[in-house]
Amino acid sequence: MPLTRKIYYSSLQVGDEIPAWQSPPLDRIQFARYAGAAGDYNPLYVDEPFARAAGFRSVIAPGALGLGGLSQMLTEWLKGPFLRRLHAKFLKIMWPGDILTCRGRVTGKHREGNDYRVELDLWIENQDGEMVVRGTGTASLFHSAQDESQRLAGGPPLIVDDPPSPADPGSAKPGASKGTAKGKSKR
């Protein structure tokens, strides 16, 4: 498995940034491949004369490829398929040739039963720095390496509740101690 360190719930903090992931330039073959694999034959993705007649300068990228970019960023970061949910709004059209930079940030974490969930803000910029996609995601992670090895061995999950921060107990929620979590709610 990869040499890079795996991401665990216990090692993440609200405000942590996800390493950005950049796509190769979008190309029409990819649109066709998506159309075929997803069975989504919207002519705007593959039929240039149709797209022009409808007033577009060329075919356009399926929005789902934006979701795909976010999914790849998260899979690289988390080193595994721990993604549970992705939501995206497509703000601007993505065109052939566009280079997408996917970014994200941790906005919350909580345990739900056996599940250690991390909430994420996600977005994609094109090569001109315009935000083309904005979304959110949820990943469900192992609490720690110990939790992982316990579960993979067929044992029970490790149940750990987030302790209040040791330096400043009681300020886990409202505390302004973590400067990084501030100013993230650009909406």
Add this chain to the structure above:
Amino acid sequence: MGKSNPSPAGRSPAKPPRIGPTIRPPVAGLSAFAGMPVVSMGGSRGAEVPVLDPKPSTHFSQAALNEIERGAIRRFAEAMGETNPLYFDEKVARAQGFRDLVAPLLFPLSLRSALTLTPVSPPNRTVLTSEQQVEQLEPICAGDQVAVSSRVVETSQRPGNAGPIEFIQIEDEGRALDGRLLFRTRRTLIVRAGREQPAPSTNPGA
């Protein structure tokens, strides 16, 4: 019309139909769906119902059974640019405790309720997706059978330069044969009149 599926929201029928869809003539009247063939899952003859109620509803359509194939998972993962061997090599997937190849989170986008068996592309209109969400509650693996159904969550209209612009939000859900919820997807489509009333281009001379 459309009220013909009395099963309460969220409960998919115990036995989703196995038989392929029957494509019927286009719907007339409803603008967003005008020109879209109605797809109904073949059951007993005469029992065909419009599968999707075009009006917002809390009721899901009759479910269509999707068999999850390894090849479909691989092809979808490749199309999305995924590289994780869990999506390509069943030995790797089994070694990590899965039944078989695992489907990526976004794979449900390729599954079909009766509605999405046909491309949502009414003639003379363009369809854009403005928003999309996928949520998996349990892993889906090759060899699984998933019953997928749809409902229209809401519709709205806004005047535009070339006629009204319509917004349609559709929710799909996928269930295991025992009724366990496996995934949920939502998408918002924007349907508008094309500027020059385009029809899909065809071969010259056709």
